[in-house]
Amino acid sequence: MSEEKSDAGNDPRLGLLLEGIIKLAAGDLDARIEVSDARDEIDAVIMGTNLLAEDLQIIYAELEERVAARTKQLHEAHREMQHMAMTDSLTGLNNRSAFTSALTDAQERARNGGQRPAILLLDMNGFKGINDSLGHTIGDQVLEIVAQRISGAVREEDMVARMGGDEFAVLLRDVTPAIANSIGNRVLAAVDGIMEIEGHHLRCGASMGLRMAQPEQTAQVLMMEADIAMYESKAEGRGRLKVFKQEMLHARQLRNQLVSELKEAITGSQLVLFYQPIIRLDTRGIEGVEALVRWNHPTRGMVMPDEFIPIAEETGMISELGTWVLRTAVEQLQQWRSDPLTAHHDFNMRINVSAADLQRLEFVEDVRDALSSAGLDPSQLVLELTESAVIQGNDLDRYTLKALERLGVGMEIDDFGTGYSSIDYLRRLPVHAVKVDRSLLSALGSDPSQPALLAAVLQLIRACGLGAVWEGIETEDQAEYLLSIGCTSGQGYFFSRPLPEAQLTEQLRHHKAWPVRD
Ligand code: C2E
Ligand code: CA
Ligand code: CA
Numbered sequence: 001m002s003e004e005k006s007d008a009g010n011d012p013r014l015g016l017l018l019e020g021i022i023k024l025a026a027g028d029l030d031a032r033i034e035v036s037d038a039r040d041e042i043d044a045v046i047m048g049t050n051l052l053a054e055d056l057q058i059i060y061a062e063l064e065e066r067v068a069a070r071t072k073q074l075h076e077a078h079r080e081m082q083h084m085a086m087t088d089s090l091t092g093l094n095n096r097s098a099f100t101s102a103l104t105d106a107q108e109r110a111r112n113g114g115q116r117p118a119i120l121l122l123d124m125n126g127f128k129g130i131n132d133s134l135g136h137t138i139g140d141q142v143l144e145i146v147a148q149r150i151s152g153a154v155r156e157e158d159m160v161a162r163m164g165g166d167e168f169a170v171l172l173r174d175v176t177p178a179i180a181n182s183i184g185n186r187v188l189a190a191v192d193g194i195m196e197i198e199g200h201h202l203r204c205g206a207s208m209g210l211r212m213a214q215p216e217q218t219a220q221v222l223m224m225e226a227d228i229a230m231y232e233s234k235a236e237g238r239g240r241l242k243v244f245k246q247e248m249l250h251a252r253q254l255r256n257q258l259v260s261e262l263k264e265a266i267t268g269s270q271l272v273l274f275y276q277p278i279i280r281l282d283t284r285g286i287e288g289v290e291a292l293v294r295w296n297h298p299t300r301g302m303v304m305p306d307e308f309i310p311i312a313e314e315t316g317m318i319s320e321l322g323t324w325v326l327r328t329a330v331e332q333l334q335q336w337r338s339d340p341l342t343a344h345h346d347f348n349m350r351i352n353v354s355a356a357d358l359q360r361l362e363f364v365e366d367v368r369d370a371l372s373s374a375g376l377d378p379s380q381l382v383l384e385l386t387e388s389a390v391i392q393g394n395d396l397d398r399y400t401l402k403a404l405e406r407l408g409v410g411m412e413i414d415d416f417g418t419g420y421s422s423i424d425y426l427r428r429l430p431v432h433a434v435k436v437d438r439s440l441l442s443a444l445g446s447d448p449s450q451p452a453l454l455a456a457v458l459q460l461i462r463a464c465g466l467g468a469v470w471e472g473i474e475t476e477d478q479a480e481y482l483l484s485i486g487c488t489s490g491q492g493y494f495f496s497r498p499l500p501e502a503q504l505t506e507q508l509r510h511h512k513a514w515p516v517r518d
Helices: 002-010 012-025 041-086 096-111 127-134 136-153 177-192 219-236 246-267 305-315 318-338 363-374 387-391 395-407 423-428 438-442 450-463 476-484 501-510
Strands: 118-124 159-164 167-172 195-197 200-202 206-212 241-243 271-280 286-297 301-303 348-353 381-386 410-416 433-436 467-471 489-491
Touching: 012 041, 041 096, 096 159, 096 167, 096 219, 118 136, 118 177, 118 219, 127 136, 127 200, 136 159, 136 167, 136 177, 136 195, 136 200, 167 177, 177 206, 177 241, 206 219, 219 241, 219 246, 246 286, 246 305, 246 318, 271 318, 271 501, 286 305, 286 318, 286 489, 305 318, 318 348, 318 363, 318 501, 348 410, 363 381, 363 395, 381 387, 387 395, 387 410, 395 410, 433 438, 433 450, 438 450, 438 467, 450 467
Parallel strands: 206 241, 286 348, 348 381, 381 410, 410 433, 433 467, 467 489
Antiparallel strands: 118 167, 118 206, 159 167, 195 200, 271 286, 271 489, 286 301
Protein backbone atom coordinates (compact mmCIF):
# COMPACT_ATOMS: atom_id res chain seq x y z
CA MET A 1 0.00 0.00 0.00
CA SER A 2 2.67 2.38 1.15
CA GLU A 3 4.75 1.42 -1.91
CA GLU A 4 1.77 2.03 -4.20
CA LYS A 5 1.20 5.36 -2.54
CA SER A 6 4.80 6.38 -2.92
CA ASP A 7 4.66 5.15 -6.55
CA ALA A 8 1.66 7.35 -7.15
CA GLY A 9 3.45 10.20 -5.34
CA ASN A 10 6.35 9.97 -7.78
CA ASP A 11 4.15 9.63 -10.86
CA PRO A 12 5.30 12.31 -13.31
CA ARG A 13 1.73 12.62 -14.61
CA LEU A 14 0.81 14.33 -11.34
CA GLY A 15 3.25 17.09 -12.18
CA LEU A 16 1.68 17.42 -15.67
CA LEU A 17 -1.81 17.42 -14.17
CA LEU A 18 -0.88 20.20 -11.77
CA GLU A 19 0.73 22.22 -14.57
CA GLY A 20 -2.39 21.75 -16.75
CA ILE A 21 -4.74 22.84 -13.97
CA ILE A 22 -2.64 25.95 -13.34
CA LYS A 23 -2.78 26.84 -17.06
CA LEU A 24 -6.56 26.37 -17.18
CA ALA A 25 -6.98 28.43 -14.04
CA ALA A 26 -4.92 31.18 -15.67
CA GLY A 27 -7.45 31.29 -18.53
CA ASP A 28 -5.66 29.20 -21.12
CA LEU A 29 -8.66 27.11 -22.06
CA ASP A 30 -6.81 25.54 -25.00
CA ALA A 31 -4.50 23.73 -22.59
CA ARG A 32 -5.01 19.92 -22.53
CA ILE A 33 -3.22 17.27 -20.40
CA GLU A 34 -1.92 14.20 -22.10
CA VAL A 35 -3.57 10.91 -21.13
CA SER A 36 -1.20 7.91 -20.63
CA ASP A 37 -1.66 4.36 -21.78
CA ALA A 38 -2.13 3.21 -18.14
CA ARG A 39 -5.81 4.26 -18.13
CA ASP A 40 -5.80 4.23 -14.36
CA GLU A 41 -7.38 6.56 -11.83
CA ILE A 42 -4.93 9.33 -12.53
CA ASP A 43 -5.80 9.15 -16.25
CA ALA A 44 -9.49 9.29 -15.29
CA VAL A 45 -8.84 12.55 -13.38
CA ILE A 46 -6.83 13.88 -16.35
CA MET A 47 -9.64 13.05 -18.79
CA GLY A 48 -12.18 14.63 -16.46
CA THR A 49 -10.08 17.77 -16.28
CA ASN A 50 -9.78 17.88 -20.11
CA LEU A 51 -13.58 17.51 -20.45
CA LEU A 52 -14.11 20.33 -17.99
CA ALA A 53 -11.72 22.47 -20.04
CA GLU A 54 -13.73 21.62 -23.17
CA ASP A 55 -17.00 22.63 -21.51
CA LEU A 56 -15.49 25.82 -20.17
CA GLN A 57 -14.28 26.67 -23.65
CA ILE A 58 -17.77 26.26 -25.12
CA ILE A 59 -19.43 28.28 -22.36
CA TYR A 60 -16.81 30.95 -22.71
CA ALA A 61 -17.30 31.20 -26.49
CA GLU A 62 -21.07 31.54 -26.06
CA LEU A 63 -20.57 34.21 -23.49
CA GLU A 64 -18.27 36.10 -25.79
CA GLU A 65 -20.83 35.93 -28.59
CA ARG A 66 -23.54 37.27 -26.30
CA VAL A 67 -21.36 40.11 -25.11
CA ALA A 68 -20.57 41.00 -28.74
CA ALA A 69 -24.28 41.01 -29.64
CA ARG A 70 -25.19 43.16 -26.66
CA THR A 71 -22.39 45.61 -27.42
CA LYS A 72 -23.67 45.91 -30.98
CA GLN A 73 -27.21 46.62 -29.75
CA LEU A 74 -25.90 49.26 -27.40
CA HIS A 75 -23.98 50.91 -30.20
CA GLU A 76 -27.08 50.96 -32.37
CA ALA A 77 -29.23 52.44 -29.61
CA HIS A 78 -26.62 55.07 -29.04
CA ARG A 79 -26.50 55.92 -32.75
CA GLU A 80 -30.30 56.08 -32.82
CA MET A 81 -30.34 58.43 -29.88
CA GLN A 82 -27.71 60.59 -31.45
CA HIS A 83 -29.71 60.61 -34.68
CA MET A 84 -32.86 61.58 -32.82
CA ALA A 85 -31.08 64.35 -31.00
CA MET A 86 -29.85 65.65 -34.35
CA THR A 87 -33.04 65.18 -36.39
CA ASP A 88 -36.27 67.08 -36.72
CA SER A 89 -38.98 64.50 -36.12
CA LEU A 90 -41.61 66.06 -38.41
CA THR A 91 -39.55 66.50 -41.57
CA GLY A 92 -36.68 64.08 -40.97
CA LEU A 93 -34.26 66.92 -41.70
CA ASN A 94 -31.33 67.83 -39.49
CA ASN A 95 -32.25 70.03 -36.58
CA ARG A 96 -30.70 73.19 -35.24
CA SER A 97 -28.03 71.50 -33.15
CA ALA A 98 -26.94 69.27 -36.04
CA PHE A 99 -26.76 72.35 -38.24
CA THR A 100 -24.74 74.31 -35.70
CA SER A 101 -22.22 71.52 -35.24
CA ALA A 102 -21.88 70.97 -39.01
CA LEU A 103 -21.34 74.69 -39.49
CA THR A 104 -18.71 74.71 -36.75
CA ASP A 105 -16.94 71.79 -38.48
CA ALA A 106 -17.08 73.54 -41.84
CA GLN A 107 -15.55 76.67 -40.33
CA GLU A 108 -12.81 74.55 -38.74
CA ARG A 109 -12.01 72.98 -42.13
CA ALA A 110 -12.00 76.42 -43.78
CA ARG A 111 -9.42 77.60 -41.25
CA ASN A 112 -7.26 74.63 -42.21
CA GLY A 113 -7.24 75.67 -45.85
CA GLY A 114 -10.67 74.41 -46.99
CA GLN A 115 -13.35 76.46 -48.80
CA ARG A 116 -15.43 79.00 -46.89
CA PRO A 117 -18.98 77.80 -46.25
CA ALA A 118 -22.14 79.85 -46.76
CA ILE A 119 -25.53 79.68 -45.10
CA LEU A 120 -29.00 80.29 -46.43
CA LEU A 121 -31.66 81.05 -43.86
CA LEU A 122 -35.25 80.80 -44.97
CA ASP A 123 -38.50 81.70 -43.25
CA MET A 124 -41.96 80.99 -44.65
CA ASN A 125 -44.09 84.06 -45.36
CA GLY A 126 -47.68 82.97 -45.14
CA PHE A 127 -47.29 80.00 -42.85
CA LYS A 128 -48.88 81.41 -39.71
CA GLY A 129 -52.01 82.27 -41.66
CA ILE A 130 -52.28 78.73 -43.05
CA ASN A 131 -51.73 77.22 -39.61
CA ASP A 132 -54.31 79.51 -37.99
CA SER A 133 -56.97 79.16 -40.62
CA LEU A 134 -56.58 75.53 -41.76
CA GLY A 135 -55.21 73.90 -38.65
CA HIS A 136 -51.97 72.26 -37.56
CA THR A 137 -52.40 69.03 -39.50
CA ILE A 138 -52.34 70.92 -42.77
CA GLY A 139 -49.63 73.20 -41.39
CA ASP A 140 -47.46 70.15 -40.72
CA GLN A 141 -48.00 68.86 -44.24
CA VAL A 142 -46.95 72.23 -45.63
CA LEU A 143 -43.70 72.01 -43.64
CA GLU A 144 -43.05 68.49 -44.92
CA ILE A 145 -43.56 69.56 -48.52
CA VAL A 146 -41.34 72.60 -48.04
CA ALA A 147 -38.64 70.35 -46.52
CA GLN A 148 -38.77 68.08 -49.59
CA ARG A 149 -38.70 71.00 -51.98
CA ILE A 150 -35.66 72.55 -50.34
CA SER A 151 -33.84 69.22 -50.28
CA GLY A 152 -34.66 68.74 -53.96
CA ALA A 153 -33.28 72.13 -54.94
CA VAL A 154 -29.84 71.89 -53.32
CA ARG A 155 -26.76 69.83 -54.21
CA GLU A 156 -25.83 66.43 -52.82
CA GLU A 157 -23.15 67.90 -50.56
CA ASP A 158 -25.36 70.64 -49.04
CA MET A 159 -27.01 70.17 -45.69
CA VAL A 160 -30.64 71.12 -45.10
CA ALA A 161 -31.99 71.68 -41.60
CA ARG A 162 -35.21 72.77 -39.95
CA MET A 163 -34.30 75.32 -37.34
CA GLY A 164 -37.71 75.32 -35.67
CA GLY A 165 -41.19 76.59 -36.56
CA ASP A 166 -41.28 77.57 -40.21
CA GLU A 167 -37.58 78.38 -40.39
CA PHE A 168 -35.13 76.34 -42.47
CA ALA A 169 -31.42 76.61 -43.19
CA VAL A 170 -29.03 75.26 -45.81
CA LEU A 171 -25.31 74.86 -45.25
CA LEU A 172 -23.42 75.23 -48.53
CA ARG A 173 -20.04 73.70 -47.83
CA ASP A 174 -18.03 74.74 -50.83
CA VAL A 175 -19.36 77.67 -52.83
CA THR A 176 -18.52 80.99 -54.43
CA PRO A 177 -20.92 83.88 -53.71
CA ALA A 178 -22.35 83.52 -57.22
CA ILE A 179 -23.12 79.84 -56.78
CA ALA A 180 -24.58 80.45 -53.32
CA ASN A 181 -26.83 83.08 -54.87
CA SER A 182 -28.07 80.82 -57.59
CA ILE A 183 -28.75 77.91 -55.21
CA GLY A 184 -30.62 80.32 -52.94
CA ASN A 185 -32.81 81.52 -55.79
CA ARG A 186 -33.44 77.96 -56.90
CA VAL A 187 -34.63 77.09 -53.37
CA LEU A 188 -36.91 80.14 -53.26
CA ALA A 189 -38.44 79.27 -56.62
CA ALA A 190 -38.99 75.65 -55.55
CA VAL A 191 -40.66 76.62 -52.28
CA ASP A 192 -42.93 79.16 -53.94
CA GLY A 193 -44.91 76.69 -56.07
CA ILE A 194 -48.55 75.84 -55.34
CA MET A 195 -49.15 72.85 -53.06
CA GLU A 196 -52.26 70.76 -53.08
CA ILE A 197 -53.20 69.49 -49.65
CA GLU A 198 -56.54 67.87 -48.86
CA GLY A 199 -58.25 69.77 -51.64
CA HIS A 200 -56.71 73.13 -50.70
CA HIS A 201 -54.49 74.90 -53.18
CA LEU A 202 -51.92 76.65 -51.05
CA ARG A 203 -49.02 78.90 -51.78
CA CYS A 204 -46.54 79.91 -49.16
CA GLY A 205 -43.54 81.93 -50.33
CA ALA A 206 -40.45 82.54 -48.25
CA SER A 207 -37.96 85.21 -47.26
CA MET A 208 -34.28 84.37 -47.44
CA GLY A 209 -30.97 85.67 -46.14
CA LEU A 210 -27.53 84.61 -47.39
CA ARG A 211 -24.32 84.92 -45.41
CA MET A 212 -20.89 83.91 -46.78
CA ALA A 213 -18.77 82.89 -43.79
CA GLN A 214 -15.76 84.95 -42.77
CA PRO A 215 -12.76 83.00 -41.39
CA GLU A 216 -12.92 83.75 -37.68
CA GLN A 217 -16.68 83.85 -37.20
CA THR A 218 -18.45 81.44 -34.89
CA ALA A 219 -21.52 79.52 -35.97
CA GLN A 220 -23.67 81.68 -33.68
CA VAL A 221 -22.51 84.96 -35.20
CA LEU A 222 -22.94 83.60 -38.72
CA MET A 223 -26.45 82.49 -38.01
CA MET A 224 -27.32 85.82 -36.40
CA GLU A 225 -26.08 87.65 -39.49
CA ALA A 226 -27.93 85.35 -41.87
CA ASP A 227 -31.00 86.09 -39.74
CA ILE A 228 -30.51 89.84 -40.15
CA ALA A 229 -30.33 89.43 -43.94
CA MET A 230 -33.43 87.24 -43.84
CA TYR A 231 -35.22 89.87 -41.78
CA GLU A 232 -34.41 92.47 -44.49
CA SER A 233 -35.91 90.18 -47.08
CA LYS A 234 -38.99 89.76 -44.90
CA ALA A 235 -39.33 93.51 -44.37
CA GLU A 236 -39.28 94.05 -48.11
CA GLY A 237 -41.95 91.40 -48.42
CA ARG A 238 -41.23 90.29 -51.95
CA GLY A 239 -39.67 86.93 -51.29
CA ARG A 240 -36.28 87.94 -52.60
CA LEU A 241 -32.90 86.71 -51.47
CA LYS A 242 -30.91 89.25 -49.44
CA VAL A 243 -27.16 89.02 -48.96
CA PHE A 244 -25.90 90.13 -45.54
CA LYS A 245 -24.20 93.52 -45.51
CA GLN A 246 -22.54 95.27 -42.60
CA GLU A 247 -24.98 98.20 -42.87
CA MET A 248 -27.81 95.83 -42.06
CA LEU A 249 -26.22 95.12 -38.71
CA HIS A 250 -26.00 98.83 -37.94
CA ALA A 251 -29.61 99.36 -38.98
CA ARG A 252 -30.66 96.53 -36.68
CA GLN A 253 -28.72 98.02 -33.78
CA LEU A 254 -30.35 101.41 -34.38
CA ARG A 255 -33.72 99.77 -34.49
CA ASN A 256 -33.09 97.91 -31.24
CA GLN A 257 -32.17 101.19 -29.65
CA LEU A 258 -35.37 102.74 -31.00
CA VAL A 259 -37.39 99.87 -29.56
CA SER A 260 -36.05 100.35 -26.05
CA GLU A 261 -36.39 104.12 -26.28
CA LEU A 262 -39.95 103.78 -27.51
CA LYS A 263 -40.81 101.69 -24.46
CA GLU A 264 -39.63 104.56 -22.33
CA ALA A 265 -41.48 107.08 -24.47
CA ILE A 266 -44.82 105.35 -23.96
CA THR A 267 -44.49 105.03 -20.20
CA GLY A 268 -42.58 108.28 -19.69
CA SER A 269 -45.06 110.64 -21.37
CA GLN A 270 -42.89 111.59 -24.34
CA LEU A 271 -45.83 111.07 -26.69
CA VAL A 272 -47.95 114.00 -27.79
CA LEU A 273 -51.06 114.30 -29.90
CA PHE A 274 -51.44 116.81 -32.71
CA TYR A 275 -54.89 117.47 -34.08
CA GLN A 276 -55.82 118.11 -37.70
CA PRO A 277 -59.29 119.56 -38.47
CA ILE A 278 -61.71 117.91 -40.87
CA ILE A 279 -63.65 120.61 -42.64
CA ARG A 280 -67.12 120.89 -44.23
CA LEU A 281 -66.32 121.94 -47.76
CA ASP A 282 -69.39 124.21 -48.13
CA THR A 283 -69.39 126.16 -44.84
CA ARG A 284 -65.67 125.66 -44.05
CA GLY A 285 -66.68 124.88 -40.50
CA ILE A 286 -64.96 122.17 -38.47
CA GLU A 287 -66.72 118.81 -38.27
CA GLY A 288 -64.00 116.68 -36.75
CA VAL A 289 -60.38 116.46 -35.71
CA GLU A 290 -57.99 113.60 -36.36
CA ALA A 291 -55.60 112.81 -33.52
CA LEU A 292 -52.11 112.18 -34.91
CA VAL A 293 -49.43 110.97 -32.55
CA ARG A 294 -45.87 112.31 -32.39
CA TRP A 295 -42.92 111.34 -30.27
CA ASN A 296 -41.22 114.23 -28.54
CA HIS A 297 -37.82 112.57 -28.39
CA PRO A 298 -35.39 113.98 -25.77
CA THR A 299 -32.53 114.39 -28.28
CA ARG A 300 -34.04 113.99 -31.74
CA GLY A 301 -36.97 116.36 -31.40
CA MET A 302 -40.37 115.52 -32.92
CA VAL A 303 -40.33 112.05 -34.46
CA MET A 304 -43.15 111.38 -36.94
CA PRO A 305 -45.44 108.37 -36.62
CA ASP A 306 -44.34 106.71 -39.86
CA GLU A 307 -41.02 106.12 -38.14
CA PHE A 308 -42.28 104.49 -34.95
CA ILE A 309 -45.81 103.16 -35.51
CA PRO A 310 -44.55 100.21 -37.61
CA ILE A 311 -42.04 99.35 -34.85
CA ALA A 312 -44.73 99.63 -32.20
CA GLU A 313 -46.90 97.30 -34.29
CA GLU A 314 -44.17 94.72 -34.79
CA THR A 315 -43.17 94.64 -31.13
CA GLY A 316 -46.68 94.63 -29.70
CA MET A 317 -46.23 98.03 -28.04
CA ILE A 318 -49.00 99.38 -30.28
CA SER A 319 -51.77 98.33 -27.89
CA GLU A 320 -50.29 100.35 -25.05
CA LEU A 321 -49.65 103.25 -27.40
CA GLY A 322 -53.16 102.97 -28.87
CA THR A 323 -54.75 102.96 -25.43
CA TRP A 324 -52.88 106.12 -24.52
CA VAL A 325 -53.98 107.81 -27.77
CA LEU A 326 -57.59 106.79 -27.21
CA ARG A 327 -57.72 108.10 -23.62
CA THR A 328 -55.86 111.32 -24.35
CA ALA A 329 -57.87 112.15 -27.45
CA VAL A 330 -61.22 111.46 -25.82
CA GLU A 331 -60.33 113.56 -22.76
CA GLN A 332 -59.20 116.36 -25.03
CA LEU A 333 -62.50 116.35 -26.91
CA GLN A 334 -64.32 116.52 -23.58
CA GLN A 335 -62.24 119.59 -22.63
CA TRP A 336 -63.10 121.36 -25.88
CA ARG A 337 -66.77 120.55 -25.42
CA SER A 338 -66.84 121.86 -21.87
CA ASP A 339 -64.78 125.00 -22.49
CA PRO A 340 -67.37 127.79 -22.99
CA LEU A 341 -65.08 129.43 -25.54
CA THR A 342 -64.83 126.37 -27.79
CA ALA A 343 -68.08 124.52 -27.04
CA HIS A 344 -69.97 126.20 -29.89
CA HIS A 345 -68.07 124.04 -32.41
CA ASP A 346 -69.79 120.72 -32.86
CA PHE A 347 -67.22 118.21 -34.00
CA ASN A 348 -66.12 114.68 -33.28
CA MET A 349 -62.77 113.02 -32.56
CA ARG A 350 -61.14 110.59 -34.97
CA ILE A 351 -58.38 108.25 -33.96
CA ASN A 352 -56.31 105.79 -35.98
CA VAL A 353 -56.77 102.21 -34.98
CA SER A 354 -54.24 99.59 -35.92
CA ALA A 355 -54.88 96.02 -37.01
CA ALA A 356 -53.48 94.72 -33.71
CA ASP A 357 -56.16 96.61 -31.76
CA LEU A 358 -58.93 94.72 -33.54
CA GLN A 359 -57.27 91.49 -32.41
CA ARG A 360 -57.50 92.47 -28.74
CA LEU A 361 -60.58 91.28 -26.91
CA GLU A 362 -60.33 94.15 -24.43
CA PHE A 363 -60.29 96.83 -27.12
CA VAL A 364 -64.05 97.34 -27.10
CA GLU A 365 -63.98 97.64 -23.30
CA ASP A 366 -61.16 100.18 -23.50
CA VAL A 367 -63.20 102.29 -25.91
CA ARG A 368 -66.31 102.07 -23.74
CA ASP A 369 -64.34 102.97 -20.59
CA ALA A 370 -62.54 105.90 -22.20
CA LEU A 371 -65.84 107.33 -23.44
CA SER A 372 -67.72 106.88 -20.20
CA SER A 373 -64.97 108.29 -17.99
CA ALA A 374 -64.85 111.35 -20.23
CA GLY A 375 -68.67 111.49 -20.23
CA LEU A 376 -68.90 111.40 -24.03
CA ASP A 377 -71.44 109.80 -26.31
CA PRO A 378 -70.03 107.00 -28.52
CA SER A 379 -71.21 108.84 -31.61
CA GLN A 380 -68.60 111.51 -30.87
CA LEU A 381 -65.79 109.10 -31.63
CA VAL A 382 -64.83 107.82 -35.08
CA LEU A 383 -62.29 105.05 -35.51
CA GLU A 384 -60.18 105.14 -38.65
CA LEU A 385 -59.28 101.64 -39.80
CA THR A 386 -56.97 100.92 -42.70
CA GLU A 387 -58.16 98.59 -45.42
CA SER A 388 -55.42 96.15 -44.58
CA ALA A 389 -56.56 96.07 -40.94
CA VAL A 390 -60.08 94.98 -41.75
CA ILE A 391 -59.49 93.11 -44.94
CA GLN A 392 -57.63 90.21 -43.37
CA GLY A 393 -60.84 89.88 -41.41
CA ASN A 394 -60.71 86.85 -39.15
CA ASP A 395 -63.27 85.95 -36.50
CA LEU A 396 -61.75 88.22 -33.89
CA ASP A 397 -61.83 91.24 -36.22
CA ARG A 398 -65.42 90.57 -37.09
CA TYR A 399 -66.32 90.18 -33.43
CA THR A 400 -64.62 93.45 -32.50
CA LEU A 401 -66.16 95.36 -35.41
CA LYS A 402 -69.64 94.10 -34.55
CA ALA A 403 -69.20 94.99 -30.87
CA LEU A 404 -67.96 98.47 -31.78
CA GLU A 405 -70.95 98.93 -34.06
CA ARG A 406 -73.29 97.96 -31.23
CA LEU A 407 -71.49 100.38 -28.95
CA GLY A 408 -72.33 103.11 -31.43
CA VAL A 409 -68.92 104.53 -32.37
CA GLY A 410 -68.37 105.63 -35.95
CA MET A 411 -66.04 103.66 -38.20
CA GLU A 412 -64.27 104.76 -41.31
CA ILE A 413 -61.97 103.03 -43.80
CA ASP A 414 -58.70 105.00 -43.92
CA ASP A 415 -56.37 105.33 -46.92
CA PHE A 416 -59.21 104.25 -49.21
CA GLY A 417 -58.00 103.62 -52.74
CA THR A 418 -54.57 102.26 -51.83
CA GLY A 419 -55.64 98.72 -51.03
CA TYR A 420 -57.26 96.15 -53.22
CA SER A 421 -60.30 95.37 -51.15
CA SER A 422 -63.40 94.30 -52.97
CA ILE A 423 -66.11 96.93 -52.77
CA ASP A 424 -68.58 94.20 -52.02
CA TYR A 425 -66.59 93.20 -48.95
CA LEU A 426 -66.31 96.79 -47.73
CA ARG A 427 -70.04 97.22 -48.14
CA ARG A 428 -70.70 94.43 -45.71
CA LEU A 429 -68.49 95.97 -43.02
CA PRO A 430 -70.12 98.11 -40.34
CA VAL A 431 -68.43 101.29 -41.58
CA HIS A 432 -70.26 104.45 -42.49
CA ALA A 433 -67.63 106.34 -44.46
CA VAL A 434 -64.25 106.16 -46.17
CA LYS A 435 -61.25 108.46 -45.95
CA VAL A 436 -59.99 108.76 -49.53
CA ASP A 437 -56.21 108.52 -49.68
CA ARG A 438 -54.34 111.68 -50.60
CA SER A 439 -52.60 109.98 -53.54
CA LEU A 440 -55.89 110.22 -55.46
CA LEU A 441 -55.91 113.97 -55.03
CA SER A 442 -52.23 114.63 -55.57
CA ALA A 443 -52.46 113.68 -59.26
CA LEU A 444 -55.25 116.23 -59.79
CA GLY A 445 -53.90 119.04 -61.95
CA SER A 446 -51.04 117.03 -63.44
CA ASP A 447 -52.93 114.06 -64.82
CA PRO A 448 -55.77 115.06 -67.21
CA SER A 449 -57.71 111.84 -66.59
CA GLN A 450 -57.70 112.33 -62.80
CA PRO A 451 -60.92 114.42 -62.55
CA ALA A 452 -62.87 111.65 -64.26
CA LEU A 453 -61.33 109.07 -61.94
CA LEU A 454 -62.20 111.12 -58.84
CA ALA A 455 -65.79 111.49 -60.01
CA ALA A 456 -66.01 107.76 -60.60
CA VAL A 457 -64.58 106.99 -57.16
CA LEU A 458 -67.10 109.34 -55.59
CA GLN A 459 -69.95 107.65 -57.44
CA LEU A 460 -68.77 104.26 -56.32
CA ILE A 461 -68.60 105.35 -52.68
CA ARG A 462 -72.10 106.80 -52.90
CA ALA A 463 -73.46 103.69 -54.57
CA CYS A 464 -72.26 101.76 -51.54
CA GLY A 465 -74.19 104.14 -49.34
CA LEU A 466 -71.03 105.50 -47.71
CA GLY A 467 -69.83 109.01 -46.92
CA ALA A 468 -66.37 110.26 -47.84
CA VAL A 469 -63.68 112.50 -46.36
CA TRP A 470 -61.08 113.64 -48.89
CA GLU A 471 -57.59 113.70 -47.51
CA GLY A 472 -54.57 115.75 -48.59
CA ILE A 473 -56.29 118.93 -49.83
CA GLU A 474 -53.38 121.31 -50.29
CA THR A 475 -54.82 124.05 -52.52
CA GLU A 476 -57.92 126.20 -52.85
CA ASP A 477 -58.44 124.76 -56.37
CA GLN A 478 -58.59 121.23 -55.04
CA ALA A 479 -61.09 122.24 -52.36
CA GLU A 480 -63.27 124.05 -54.91
CA TYR A 481 -63.11 121.21 -57.40
CA LEU A 482 -64.16 118.63 -54.80
CA LEU A 483 -67.04 120.83 -53.68
CA SER A 484 -68.13 121.23 -57.31
CA ILE A 485 -68.47 117.50 -57.84
CA GLY A 486 -70.45 117.15 -54.64
CA CYS A 487 -67.92 116.12 -52.02
CA THR A 488 -68.80 117.29 -48.54
CA SER A 489 -65.79 116.82 -46.26
CA GLY A 490 -62.07 117.36 -46.54
CA GLN A 491 -58.81 117.52 -44.65
CA GLY A 492 -55.40 118.80 -45.61
CA TYR A 493 -52.67 121.38 -45.30
CA PHE A 494 -54.78 123.91 -47.20
CA PHE A 495 -57.18 124.08 -44.26
CA SER A 496 -54.73 123.33 -41.51
CA ARG A 497 -51.69 121.26 -40.68
CA PRO A 498 -51.95 118.98 -37.65
CA LEU A 499 -51.66 121.35 -34.66
CA PRO A 500 -50.63 121.05 -31.04
CA GLU A 501 -53.55 121.18 -28.64
CA ALA A 502 -52.90 124.77 -27.46
CA GLN A 503 -52.80 126.13 -30.98
CA LEU A 504 -55.98 124.41 -32.08
CA THR A 505 -57.72 125.58 -28.89
CA GLU A 506 -56.71 129.14 -29.75
CA GLN A 507 -58.15 128.82 -33.27
CA LEU A 508 -61.36 127.21 -32.06
CA ARG A 509 -61.87 130.11 -29.69
CA HIS A 510 -61.43 132.82 -32.26
CA HIS A 511 -62.39 131.46 -35.68
CA LYS A 512 -65.41 130.02 -37.33
CA ALA A 513 -64.09 129.08 -40.78
CA TRP A 514 -61.06 127.33 -42.22
CA PRO A 515 -58.47 128.07 -43.44
CA VAL A 516 -57.82 130.50 -40.63
CA ARG A 517 -56.71 133.90 -41.92
CA ASP A 518 -55.19 136.32 -39.45
P1 C2E B 1 -53.01 108.84 -41.91
O1 C2E B 1 -53.99 108.27 -40.97
O2 C2E B 1 -53.29 108.67 -43.36
O3 C2E B 1 -52.85 110.33 -41.49
C1 C2E B 1 -52.77 111.40 -42.38
C2 C2E B 1 -51.35 111.80 -42.59
O4 C2E B 1 -51.31 112.70 -43.70
C3 C2E B 1 -50.75 112.57 -41.41
O5 C2E B 1 -49.37 112.29 -41.35
C4 C2E B 1 -50.97 114.01 -41.82
O6 C2E B 1 -50.07 114.91 -41.23
C5 C2E B 1 -50.72 113.93 -43.30
N1 C2E B 1 -51.41 114.99 -44.03
C6 C2E B 1 -52.52 115.65 -43.66
N2 C2E B 1 -52.86 116.56 -44.59
C7 C2E B 1 -51.94 116.50 -45.56
C8 C2E B 1 -51.73 117.20 -46.81
O7 C2E B 1 -52.48 118.07 -47.19
N3 C2E B 1 -50.66 116.83 -47.55
C9 C2E B 1 -49.80 115.87 -47.15
N4 C2E B 1 -48.76 115.61 -47.96
N5 C2E B 1 -49.95 115.17 -46.01
C10 C2E B 1 -51.02 115.49 -45.22
P2 C2E B 1 -48.74 111.82 -40.00
O8 C2E B 1 -49.26 112.62 -38.88
O9 C2E B 1 -47.27 111.80 -40.24
O10 C2E B 1 -49.29 110.35 -39.84
C11 C2E B 1 -48.85 109.34 -40.65
C12 C2E B 1 -49.57 108.05 -40.37
O11 C2E B 1 -49.24 107.54 -39.08
C13 C2E B 1 -51.07 108.20 -40.33
O12 C2E B 1 -51.54 108.21 -41.61
C14 C2E B 1 -51.48 106.99 -39.55
O13 C2E B 1 -51.54 105.86 -40.39
C15 C2E B 1 -50.33 106.80 -38.59
N6 C2E B 1 -50.72 107.31 -37.27
C16 C2E B 1 -50.68 108.55 -36.80
N7 C2E B 1 -51.12 108.61 -35.53
C17 C2E B 1 -51.46 107.34 -35.20
C18 C2E B 1 -52.01 106.74 -34.00
O14 C2E B 1 -52.29 107.39 -32.99
N8 C2E B 1 -52.20 105.39 -34.03
C19 C2E B 1 -51.94 104.65 -35.14
N9 C2E B 1 -52.18 103.35 -35.08
N10 C2E B 1 -51.45 105.19 -36.25
C20 C2E B 1 -51.20 106.52 -36.29
CA1 CA C 1 -56.01 108.43 -40.48
CA1 CA D 1 -55.12 108.34 -44.52
